[in-house]
Amino acid sequence: MTTELPAAPEYAEPVVDWHRLDVRMLIVRPLNEMVGLIPLFIGLLVLGKGETWRFLASGGVIVAIVLFGLLRWISTRYRITTEQVELHTGLLVRKRLAVPRDRIRTVDLTAKLGHRLFGLSAIRVGTGQRDQPGEDGLTLDAVSSAEAERLRVLLLTTAKSEAPTEAVVARPGVVLSEWDNRWLRYAPLTLSGLVAAGALFGFVMNFARELDIEVLDPMTEAAHWVAEQPIGLTVALFAGVVLLVATLGSVLVYVVQFWGYRLTREPDDTVRVRRGLLTTRSVSVAEQRLRGVELVEPLLLRAGRGAHAKTVTTGLGRKGESNLLLPPAPVSEAHRVSAEALRQAESPTRTPLRRHPMAALRRRMVRAVVPLLVLAAVLAWFAPSWTWQVVLALVPFSAALGWDRYRSLGHALTDRYLLARAGSAIRETVALQRTGIIGWRIYRSFFQRRAGLVTISATTAAGDGAYHVIDVAEGDGLALADEAVPGLLRPFLER
Amino acid sequence: MDGVSSEVLRLRAPRHQVSRKSITLWTLHALIGWTVLLVPQAVVLIFAATPLQVAAAIATLVVGTAHTLVMPRWRYRVHRWEATPDAVYTLAGWLNQEWRIAPVSRIQTVDTKRGPLQQLLGLSTVTVTTASAAGPVSIEGLDHDAAVRLADELTTTTQATPGDAT
DSSP states (O other): OOSOOOOOOOOOOOOOOOEEOOTTHHHHHHHHHHHHTHHHHIIIIISTTOOHHHHHHHHHHHHHHHHHHHHHHHHOEEEEOSSEEEEEEOSSSOEEEEEEGGGOOEEEEEEOHHHHHTTEEEEEEEOOOOSSTTOSSEEEEEEEHHHHHHHHHHHHHTTTOSSOOHHHHHSOOEEEEEOOGGGGGGGGGGOHHHHHHHHHHHHHHHHHHHTTOOOHHHHHHHHHHHHHSOHHHHHHHHHHHHHHHHHHHHHHHHHHHHTTOEEEEOTTSEEEEEEOSSSEEEEEEEGGGEEEEEEEEEHHHHHTTEEEEEEEETTOOSSSSTTEEEEEEEHHHHHHHHHHHHTOSSOGGGSOOBOOOHHHHHHHHHHHHHHHHHHHHHHHHHSOHHHHHHHHHHHHHHHHHHHHHHHHOEEEEOSSEEEEEEOSTEEEEEEEEGGGEEEEEEEEOHHHHHHTEEEEEEEESSTTSEEEEEEEEHHHHHHHHHHHSTTTSGGGEEO | OTTOOSSOOEEOOOSEEOOTHHHHHHHHHHHHHHHHHHHHHHHHHHHOOOHHHHHHHHHHHHHHHHHHHHHHHHHHHHOEEEEOSSEEEEEEESSSEEEEEEEGGGEEEEEEEOOHHHHHHTEEEEEEEESSTTOOEEEEEEEHHHHHHHHHHHHHHHHTSOSOOO
């Protein structure tokens, strides 16, 4: 037993290099931050009479920002091992984040204008664990666009193959849908222009006040002039201006948000959405994490036969619009894209839905009409008489909305999807994969009980967390839930 | 939806009731809540009693007493739970009621929690979470020993189930 065995080779952890963020971030981050501080610099330099301390303070702020950027760059490192993605960051508070690679659900590339000028992209890795808010995934801000693209493919491929081959990387994706100029006609139906115009107006006024610029005076004069004209002209002029601003604004918002929209299926089985005029975004969702789609039809958009679509995915945060599948577009396109994204011949969102019982209509009507009647009664007691008359005049509109809310209600079951639709002002139709349902909640309020109705909620790890079938007849609803997920509800049912 | 017979389906009540001490717990909760509402009103009454304020205070007192007497007993008759090898099933509420079902295969965490009042009464709440942000299933008002046993049981069965539960 004296013969010596050759020493076993020492086990070596495969060495993976630590990477730093792209060196160009040394310029980009301070630039981005200085853009946000423009009002401060204006305050320091433009106002006042050019005292020395103002220049010194400005210089100090710039040096601090640059220095801070440098320290951030030095202290941030990341590496990707076979097991996990690691990120070390933070100067005073050291943070070490590690995300197991098999938990990666989505990869989101964002390039703001500053990033794009220097060819950079921020990359966010989503894991879909939402137990601790703010701890969802990790962000590398930023790496070069080529590196980001390499990481995107690398991070999403590992689930299936250990080493992604270059051939896979090189193949282009299949385009499922692409920007169409004709979609712009749906932009004014989104009201985003009105919101944007309002926000812009508020911002400008605020800024003007800071700078002591009188914009109000000329505007007040204009308003006086308008007010002196006949009332018909005033109303027409006002409506015209609002309409024009809203239309232009919404088209602008639409273009900025969705320019270059492109939905592709990548060779690594991810669905990828790219869009944006100034800030470009690319969101990739691993296909096995796709739990369904949601068709959203706000009232105006629906009137114009338009819709937009969202993915129902595990791993996307609730905030932001990263779950966008299709911007406002013809509803037929929304159906087609849903079918393509889900790899179905016919979109489940086209399935004819079952209506809900008349008791549901009664509930909608009571909710639409009774509060207004109560309000009218109270106003008749206290307020001048024209107020309750106005409220009473609103009742038909409210009732119409209630009727539409009832007409929207519906549910269905296909061999793979649970369909549920609700809402009038914003009608949402969800197609949720039956295998993605991880529990049920069955709610019955006091009034629902009297009407023989229940609200059935399918809980899921994806999207909103729960999708509701509102005010369905108790027996029908339970049968639906029982059939959608065989075996789960059965032991608790009786006839 | 084919093949569903015309007979109406219903959910049966879960098998187990919660601890009878829950009535005391809910009564205390209600008492505290209504006291918080009543004390400021009483203070105001001492200094300035207008008829409107007297009416409001009396109304609060009447509604509060009724709620404190009725709600805990009603709740006790409604609240039920059951844990099978496949699922956790609860019913909670009183005027508005909610059934929750979470399959054991999708359970991510099992917690027991005791507030100060619950500690006083020897009660616990068992909360079962799934990957859904909307799907935690809570069983309020179990005897502490029963709660610990249930949590252990669920943890064991959950660990035996493979997969990442999404």
